[in-house]
Amino acid sequence: MKKGQKGFVTRSLHTPYPKKDAYNSLHMPVYDGVAFEFDSAEKIEEVFSGKVFEHAYSRTSNPTVEYFEHKIKAVTGGYAAVALASGMAAISNVLISLVENGGNVVASNHLFGHSYALLKETLPSLGIEVRFADMTDCGAVEKVTDDKTRVYFFETITNPQLEIVDIAKLSLIARKNNVVVVTDSTITPPYVFDSKQWGVDVEVMSTTKFISGGAAAFGGVVVDNGTFDWSKLPALQSWSSKFDKNALVVRIRKEIFRHLGATMTAHTAHFMNLGLDIMSLRVDRCVENCKALAEYFQNHPKVKSFSYPGVLSHENFELAEKLFSGKPGAVMTIDLESKEACFQFYNRLNLIRRATNLNDNKTLAIHPASTIYAEFSDEEKEEMGVRSTMIRLSVGIEDVADLIEDLNQALDF
Numbered sequence: 404m405k406k407g408q409k410g411f412v413t414r415s416l417h418t419p420y421p422k423k424d425a426y427n428s429l430h431m432p433v434y435d436g437v438a439f440e441f442d443s444a445e446k447i448e449e450v451f452s453g454k455v456f457e458h459a460y461s462r463t464s465n466p467t468v469e470y471f472e473h474k475i476k477a478v479t480g481g482y483a484a485v486a487l488a489s490g491m492a493a494i495s496n497v498l499i500s501l502v503e504n505g506g507n508v509v510a511s512n513h514l515f516g517h518s519y520a521l522l523k524e525t526l527p528s529l530g531i532e533v534r535f536a537d538m539t540d541c542g543a544v545e546k547v548t549d550d551k552t553r554v555y556f557f558e559t560i561t562n563p564q565l566e567i568v569d570i571a572k573l574s575l576i577a578r579k580n581n582v583v584v585v586t587d588s589t590i591t592p593p594y595v596f597d598s599k600q601w602g603v604d605v606e607v608m609s610t611t612k613f614i615s616g617g618a619a620a621f622g623g624v625v626v627d628n629g630t631f632d633w634s635k636l637p638a639l640q641s642w643s644s645k646f647d648k649n650a651l652v653v654r655i656r657k658e659i660f661r662h663l664g665a666t667m668t669a670h671t672a673h674f675m676n677l678g679l680d681i682m683s684l685r686v687d688r689c690v691e692n693c694k695a696l697a698e699y700f701q702n703h704p705k706v707k708s709f710s711y712p713g714v715l716s717h718e719n720f721e722l723a724e725k726l727f728s729g730k731p732g733a734v735m736t737i738d739l740e741s742k743e744a745c746f747q748f749y750n751r752l753n754l755i756r757r758a759t760n761l762n763d764n765k766t767l768a769i770h771p772a773s774t775i776y777a778e779f780s781d782e783e784k785e786e787m788g789v790r791s792t793m794i795r796l797s798v799g800i801e802d803v804a805d806l807i808e809d810l811n812q813a814l815d816f
């Protein structure tokens with residue numbers, strides 16, 4: 404925390420409304436309307452010509468959503484924020500806004516499955532080339548960077564590999580090559596990760612996960628840290644001459660997002676506003692539970708190995724401590740003897756839920772090799788570090804003794 408700055412939770416709870424509420428409501432109301440009216444032709448002309456900002460139509464902006472954006476700005480210390488319909492909307496909108504036809508993105512080869520598919524299939528169909536690289540290896544990244552490279556894209560902690568990029572090092576290479584650093588920090592939300600401090604220019608998050616308050620609604624957010632000079636990026640040059648530092652958020656809002664229509668609804672923003680206020684309590688509890696489970700797995704004879712970056716045995720423990728204030732999310736993996744053992748364990752779970760998704764309040768388990776990665780060949784799975792002996796756990800906020808009791812009986816086969 405910077406000197407004189409209020410803490411994360413205080414900032415979230417006490418972010419002022421953009422406008423005084425007509426009824427002095429202490430909780431931001433849900434403005435569930437589509438259109439907003441104006442008093443005069445002159446006023447509506449000013450708004451439509453961009454001279455003044457007022458809400459006109461909720462596909463582009465809405466008071467409840469705007470308040471969520473203000474809260475995100477307040478807690479991240481970012482320069483500007485735009486909320487969207489989902490994490491995928493945030494990622495796709497930001498990449499389409501930053502890269503022109505003919506430009507390229509260098510991306511991690513370990514990405515959330517649908518992000519990988521977006522980069523592998525959809526972006527190339529729009530004329531955006533994507534080069535996959537091992538982002539933990541700065542040399543490999545530099546090797547595939549050229550004068551058409553516009554973005555480095557990676558996740559703060561990859562899943563299920565739980566690999567961590569040395570972001571500060573990577574951002575130095577990005578600076579040198581005039582490349583925008585974009586990170587997906589979904590599993591390490593702003594309470595534990597200060598993206599600006601490590602040289603990230605643009606942060607994207609699926610707010611469906613930690614922020615929504617336990618998988619309550621879909622949402623995404625883009626945070627521009629205000630660190631990149633948009634006049635130096637071909638896709639934003641003309642926007643920058645008109646809107647200067649706001650070039651990225653204005654292009655997203657006034658072109659990409661408005662035209663593709665991936666709007667966050669007022670109801671969703673209501674969930675996000677509630678979820679964000681108490682997120683830190685949930686994250687702390689999840690991390691505490693992860694550490695207790697790591698200790699339990701350490702001593703269990705059926706568990707061949709486990710991985711969680713919050714404990715000393717993890718190869719990136721020190722980097723994780725530095726980047727994520729000792730709270731590196733709540734995803735962990737365990738390896739059992741065989742796929743069959745994984746299935747036996749999985750079928751015996753009583754309390755822990757058999758489901759995909761991450762950072763619900765409930766603990767969830769999945770066998771990635773047979774589900775999320777089912778479409779990939781065995782060689783591809785191996786390359787991606789997805790072993791058939793591995794179970795992924797997204798640890799929730801239950802009483803940890805109950806989790807251990809369930810794991811104990813499920814491992815007793």
Ligand SMILES: *Cc1c(COP(=O)(O)O)cnc(C)c1O
Pocket residue numbers: 489490491492515518558587589590609610611612621622623761
């Ligand atoms: C879930 C997830 C996404 C996609 O978010 P949605 O809200 O489901 O669209 C993107 N990145 C990561 C790391 C995720 O875990």
